[in-house]
Amino acid sequence: MKKVDYDISKLIEIEELGDERGLLTVIEGNKSIPFEINRIFYIYNTMTGIRRGFHAHYKTRQALICVSGNCKVYLDNTKRKTDVVLDSPTKVLILEPNDWHEMYDFSPDCVLLVLASHLYDSEDYIRDYDKFIEVYKNDTVF
Numbered sequence: 001m002k003k004v005d006y007d008i009s010k011l012i013e014i015e016e017l018g019d020e021r022g023l024l025t026v027i028e029g030n031k032s033i034p035f036e037i038n039r040i041f042y043i044y045n046t047m048t049g050i051r052r053g054f055h056a057h058y059k060t061r062q063a064l065i066c067v068s069g070n071c072k073v074y075l076d077n078t079k080r081k082t083d084v085v086l087d088s089p090t091k092v093l094i095l096e097p098n099d100w101h102e103m104y105d106f107s108p109d110c111v112l113l114v115l116a117s118h119l120y121d122s123e124d125y126i127r128d129y130d131k132f133i134e135v136y137k138n139d140t141v142f
């Protein structure tokens, strides 16, 4: 496989469909996001000051959407580190398996929706940072 330098996760802006009744936003697997959706979970009622996540994956790709309120996501793909603000239901953050991620600064009304490419499997998690670096330090693009 050709080795290419790769970008940290992608932030996609999804179209907002609105009329006199209000707003509606659609996300379709393999269309507006680059994978099939096999699992959905959401994080809410997060206590003040909590930071969560602290892992990467071997296989799972994810799309993060703050459907209510706001939060921040810290990302590290071994090459670059960045912080992304999710503050709109039209912003979709794509996380590749090799994105170490930590979510923080949750507003009290934050509902963070996560669309995942794979069913839950604890074996697909890399929770040790040193292990994450070891696995992905020489990695190619996803």
Ligand code: TYD
Residues within 6 Å of the ligand: 039, 041, 043, 052, 053, 054, 055, 120
């Ligand atoms: P955890 O991975 O600790 O959440 P975060 O990475 O956001 O800090 O998940 C909390 C608990 O929920 C943990 O016991 C695993 C369980 N869980 C599932 O059973 N299925 C899932 O799809 C997810 C995301 C978590």
